[in-house]
Amino acid sequence: MVMKLGSLITATLPLLALAACGEESTPAEDAADVAQVREIHDNPPPVPVDPERISYNDIEKNNLFGAGCGFAPANSLSVIALAQPENGYLKLKGEIIHLSPDKGGAELPMSSWQNYAGEKFAFELKQLPGEGEESGVESTSWPGALTITNAKDQTVYQAEGTLQCGA
Structure with missing residues (x-):
C-alpha cells in the first residue's frame, strides 16, 4: 500500500508543479469566472419547442370554439396558435397549453x-404589413409572425406565416 501511495504522490507532484507555474489569476478574474459559471447555471440556453397542429378534434375536445385568430407557419395550413378574446392556446408535446391575454397590449x-x-x-402574434384578403365567408388572412418564449423570456420558437382571423 505504501508503494502505491508513493507512486500516486510521485505522479501527482509534476501536475501540481505545472499548475503552479501558470500565471496567477487576480481576484477580479476569479470573480468573473465564477460569475460566468453562475450565469450558465442560472440561465441555461433556451430549449426550442415544436408547436403542433391544433386539430378540429382538439378544438372540440377542449371547447376552443369562437371568434379569434389562428396562426399557421409558412407553407402550412395547420394552425399552431389560437388567439381569442379571453384565451390563447398552443399545443406542445400533445398537450393544449392555455394562456391568458395581455389586454393592455395591442389588439388584433x-x-x-x-x-x-x-x-x-x-406567445406574441403579429399582423405584418400587407393587405388582408378574404379567405372565407367570415375570415380574413394577413401575413403574420409568431414568437413563443419560455418562462425566462427566451425565444424558443419563431416563424412567419399566415394570421387568419374570423368567426
Missing part, C-alpha cells in the same frame, strides 16, 4: 390580442 382583429402568457410559455 376579432377582439383577439397580440400577447398571451401562461405559467411556462408566452
Whole structure:
C-alpha cells in the first residue's frame, strides 16, 4: 500500500508543479469566472419547442370554439396558435397549453390580442404589413409572425406565416 501511495504522490507532484507555474489569476478574474459559471447555471440556453397542429378534434375536445385568430407557419395550413378574446392556446408535446391575454397590449382583429402568457410559455402574434384578403365567408388572412418564449423570456420558437382571423 505504501508503494502505491508513493507512486500516486510521485505522479501527482509534476501536475501540481505545472499548475503552479501558470500565471496567477487576480481576484477580479476569479470573480468573473465564477460569475460566468453562475450565469450558465442560472440561465441555461433556451430549449426550442415544436408547436403542433391544433386539430378540429382538439378544438372540440377542449371547447376552443369562437371568434379569434389562428396562426399557421409558412407553407402550412395547420394552425399552431389560437388567439381569442379571453384565451390563447398552443399545443406542445400533445398537450393544449392555455394562456391568458395581455389586454393592455395591442389588439388584433376579432377582439383577439397580440400577447398571451401562461405559467411556462408566452406567445406574441403579429399582423405584418400587407393587405388582408378574404379567405372565407367570415375570415380574413394577413401575413403574420409568431414568437413563443419560455418562462425566462427566451425565444424558443419563431416563424412567419399566415394570421387568419374570423368567426
